[in-house]
Amino acid sequence: MTGVAFFVFFSLLFHALRRLPLPHRAMPFSPAHAIRQRVPLGLDSPSSADVLIDATALDTGHRDRGIGRYVHGLVQAMGALEPLPEAALLRLHPDASPRLLKTSNNAQGPSDGDLATPFPTWTLRRPRTTHLGRFLANELRLARELRRSGARLYHATEPWSAPVGAGFKTVITCHDLIPLQFPEHYMGKGHRYWQVYHRYMRLRDRWRQLDHIIAISEATASELKQRLKVSPERITVVPNGIDHAHFKPATPDAIEDLKQRFNLSGPLALYLGGYDFRKNTALLIRALAELPSSTELTLVLAGGGNEETRASHDALARKLGQAHRLRWPGFVDDRDLPALYGAADFFVYPSLAEGFGLQALEAMACGCPVIASNRSSLPEVVGDAALLANPGSAYGWGVSMSALLKDQALRARLREAGLQRAQSFSWERCARETAALYERLLSSQP
8 A cells, every 4th residue: 555545545534533432421510610619620520610621732842932931921820710620620640541531630740940820730651663554543532531621621732632422521722824825835745735635624524623713813814714714703812922021121230241141242133943944044145145244233134943953044144245244142941032032133034934923022112123025924923012024024124123223212102002012912812812802702602
């Protein structure tokens, strides 16, 4: 059997298995049952939590990425709500039983020293199978264990963990649909392309069966409606938040210390994030070439990226005579980010597509003026507190960068506007609106 035929066979088998009737017991209906005072969750009373929240991103490579930040911020803030939502967390553990087990009375796991909540934690072992087998096993086993747990609603915080089954409702958070926006860059070629394509078609079919979808921005909601044909009434926009206790203007001493450690001086333009196609970071180097040669400006390219990425950017910079302007500090610890934002004269974010654009919000919260792309979710996040530029125009970005360098009053105005704008986004707001959605879904008839 060829690889494609094997894949199609198991896809058809998976869909057939999911259509089988599944046993379930009736759950008592109570509109107030979704939110109540804290009730401990134990093995002998598995139905004491109405909502099971997928926190497995904290146990995978997503931990330090956007999804991990979302889960951490949401769960931490939800644990401080009054009244406390009746919820439990789902985690992954390599040595746990293949069944759901209560492991603690809070969310702290082996690598979660900074996360503590009042919610019970349930762990589920990772299946030790092939990639396709893992996908099918996760779907079938998770649906089974959800029915066993007694939860009436499952919140999937990433797109590939959204089982649909009798006995519980499912809500998922959609962060973006970027692979569908740029398939030639994110869906591979040949056999790999068709694998990813069929995976997204399964995703589309599954999401049409979900009870509700949380979109983290209006731009993401629009993509859901246009690309997956999800009806608007099944989408609720709940914006991401930000940790204001951490992301705030750094002290002058902290900024000076960071500059010395990273050997930074003079006027600085900062980029922080990934370096895949949609991030459009090569445009920043072309924008530098639009500045007068006498302009003093260093472009700090921080965050992810590999040797190939750096080599291609350095080659472009040499070609355009801008190599002397680049600095590559690499990964920057979260503890240093406020000082890094504070050290920059402005932050640049030329992305072609973002589900939200958290780094732009972090920069504003730290008092750093922002130039952002005028596409996707970024205009709705930064509002009128940043300069917007066409991500297809290096000249336009050069003009905006030059304007901020020359105009101290403009930088001061954007700094104050950014600080004020950032205050409207919080994890407390995100958690409260998410908990309200839980209550609404649990209060509605199936």
